[in-house]
Amino acid sequence: MRTTIILSLTGFGLLALSAPVLADDITIAVAGPMTGPVASIGEQMKRGAEAAAAAINDGGGVDGRKIKIVIEDDACDPKQAVTVANLVVGQQIKYVDGHACSGSSIPASDVYAENDVLMMSPASSNPALTEKGHATIMRLYPRDDRQGEFIAPWIADRYKGKKIAILHDKSAYGKGLASVVKDKLNAGGVTEVMFEGINPGEKDYTAVITKLKSAGAEFVYFGGYHAEAGLILRQAADQGAKFQLMTGDSIATSEFWAMSGPAGEGTLFTFPTDPRRSPSAAKALEQFKAQGYDPEGFTLFSYGVVQAIADGVKRSGSDDPAKIAAALEDGKPVDTVMGPVKFDGKGDILDPRYDINMWSAGKYGPIAK
Incomplete structure (x- = not known):
């Protein structure tokens, strides 16, 4: 993200200088089916991401920076997913927790890859998503x-x-x-x-x-x-x-x-x-219990995506999505609500269990x- 600094210089009027800086907030778009026949999955994603952001922010954020969650609805529709992807790019958001449906994730991933956006799906399982070789496309979910x-x-x-x-x-x-x-x-x-x-x-x-x-x-x-x-x-x-x-x-x-x-x-x-059975989920389960919500299905996978992106920012010391993805794919475990996970060079998780x-x-x- 770039910040424009306005300086007033006598004799020269206003001079605009642009310099690359770390953003004050780390904005993550949660892109999924918030409406439509599988809206319950979108609700799970939203709940998981928001809870993860709250926990990270309450713990001091990412090196003092807060995580901000933005919700985008693709209705599990490929065309709407592409529209959402372009909207995310237009807002200069660099990180995406989504999409859910493979039919949405696959076309949206092309837009993200072309515009250097890190997309990590908590639910899409079609192998084609990561077989294209895009450097910034990942998933925290096993393949079909x-x-x-x-x-x-x-x-x-x-x-x-x-x-x-x-x-x-x-x-x-x-x-x-x-x-x-x-x-x-x-x-x-x-x-x-x-x-x-x-x-x-x-x-x-x-x-x-x-x-x-x-x-x-x-x-x-x-x-x-x-x-x-x-x-x-x-x-x-x-x-x-x-x-x-x-x-x-x-x-x-x-x-x-x-x-x-x-x-x-x-x-x-x-x-x-089920990540609800993982010892690493204990604190998150208390969060959801206080909300009266059962984090079923993809909730904790979405939670884990936010944790992984936050960890990638720390590891890389950068806001560059490509550097963050590379840092996460180095073979070292990433601590998540599901327990430690590792990613391979394609951005897929290693050794999934069912x-x-x-x-x-x-x-x-x-x-x-």
């Missing part, structure tokens, strides 16, 4: 290929001999994850009875449920978000269709159960090991693998 490698062998073993169907919502996240799971299952000798996309946002999934029944599907893997997953289960129950549903990480929100109701009982999903979770009576928790 790692998730697929983890869960496909488990599905093949646990549901051996069962008829497996795979659905996806055609999004970068949903289709990407479903395709990884399909490829890993196929490589292990398992062939699905059905691989099909649905249109997100529809109110009636009777047609696809009928196809599942006709195919005799006993296990359904769904790559997509909580709203569609919940609705499919509810409508399947109405039609008397019975199958085990499993999804990726997007249904770690109470809104899934609000949509599915009792039909969601027993639904399985993978999610990175839980298999189950929804029951309106809550979810890990099961024995």
